[in-house]
Amino acid sequence: xxxxxxxxxxxxxxxxxxxxxxxxxxxxxxxxxxLDELEQQIAALDASLAGVAARRDDVVRRQQRHEDExxxxxxxxxxxxxxxxxxxxxxxxxxxxxxxxxxSLRRHQSDIEDQxxxxxxxxxxxxxxxxxxxxxxxxxxxxxxxxxxxxAALTAEIDVETATESEARAAAAESVPxxxxxxxxxxxxxxxxxxxxxxxxxxxxxxHLALSASELDRIRHQADDAVALCDQCGRILVR
Numbered sequence: 001x002x003x004x005x006x007x008x009x010x011x012x013x014x015x016x017x018x019x020x021x022x023x024x025x026x027x028x029x030x031x032x033x034x035l036d037e038l039e040q041q042i043a044a045l046d047a048s049l050a051g052v053a054a055r056r057d058d059v060v061r062r063q064q065r066h067e068d069e070x071x072x073x074x075x076x077x078x079x080x081x082x083x084x085x086x087x088x089x090x091x092x093x094x095x096x097x098x099x100x101x102x103x104s105l106r107r108h109q110s111d112i113e114d115q116x117x118x119x120x121x122x123x124x125x126x127x128x129x130x131x132x133x134x135x136x137x138x139x140x141x142x143x144x145x146x147x148x149x150x151x152a153a154l155t156a157e158i159d160v161e162t163a164t165e166s167e168a169r170a171a172a173a174e175s176v177p178x179x180x181x182x183x184x185x186x187x188x189x190x191x192x193x194x195x196x197x198x199x200x201x202x203x204x205x206x207x208h209l210a211l212s213a214s215e216l217d218r219i220r221h222q223a224d225d226a227v228a229l230c231d232q233c234g235r236i237l238v239r
Contacts, residue, residue, distance in 0.1 A: 004175065005175055005176050005177060005180065006180075006196075006227075006236075006238045006239075007238065008172050008173070008175045008176050009176050009180065009181070009184055009196050009236065009238065010196055010198060010238050011172040012169055012172045012173050012176060012181075012184070012196075013184075013188075013194065013195065013196045013197075015165050015166075015168050015169035015172060016169060016188065016193065017193060017194070018165045019162055019165045019166060019169065020193050022158050022161055022162045022165065023162070025158055026154075026155060026158045026159075026162075029151055029154060031147050031150050031151050031154070032147075032151055034147055035144055035147040035148065035151065038140055038143055038144045038147065039144060041140055042137060042140050042141065042144065045133055045136055045137045045140065046137070048133055049130065049133045049134065049137065052126060052129050052130050052133060053130055055126055056123060056126035056127060056129075056130055059119055059122050059123045059126060060123065062119050063116060063119040063120065063123060066112055066115050066116045066119060067116060069112055070109065070112045070113065070116065073105055073108055073109045073112060074109065076105055077102060077105045077106065077109065080098055080101050080102050080105065081102060083098065084098045084099065084102065180227065180236075183195075183227070183236065184196050184236055187234060187235055187236065191206065191233060191234070191235055194206045194235060195235060195236060196235060196236040196237075196238060197230065197235045197236070197237060197238070198237070198238050198239075199211075199219070199228070199230075199237045199238065199239050202216055204230040204232060204233060204235060204237060206230060206233055206235040207230060207232050207233035207235070209230075209232040209233070211230065211231060211232070212231070215231050219237065219239065
């Protein structure tokens with residue numbers, strides 16, 4: 001192994017750290033946190049809207065039943081009036097009974113109209129509440145859509161940067177022996193993403209701890225192609 005291979009390993013390390021930072025950015029967009037919050041608000045609004053709409057729909061159904069009943073009564077009144085004034089019925093008692101029927105139907109008609117008015121008064125605030133909730137939801141959805149577009153743009157930008165770093169990493173790794181690269185990747189997985197570090201003024205730049213004088217002397221007398229490890233953290237040291 002040559003010293004350039006170890007220097008290239010540090011370049012690999014730099015690109016790996018850059019890729020890690022990009023991945024972290026990709027996973028922790030502030031916009032994503034805001035989007036998650038908006039989606040929770042939309043879900044809460046949906047639940048409220050469903051409850052209010054269900055109550056409103058029940059009132060609408062009652063109103064429709066009353067209106068259907070009113071139409072039926074009005075049709076019956078019209079039919080009795082038609083017969084009453086058609087001249088086909090001449091018997092006084094039968095005419096009197098028909099007039100009583102019309103009066104009864106008109107009282108029933110008035111009762112139904114009162115019921116419809118009550119239902120309409122009950123429905124009005126529910127209609128207003130549904131409209132308000134729908135307006136709030138639409139505003140949140142627009143904001144959420146804008147955030148999704150922003151996140152998509154940021155993600156695309158980071159993906160391009162990540163691809164560039166990955167290509168540069170692969171180029172640097174070509175001159176690193178496979179066994180050393182495998183050793184580095186194993187250490188990197190166990191040591192918080194840093195598998196190789198430079199030895200600077202007797203300190204490992206990975207753990208920032210000073211090596212003992214005897215250990216430094218041992219490393220100085222190693223062959224150039226020998227792999228030195230930090231006796232504190234176990235990372236590969238590049239001298």
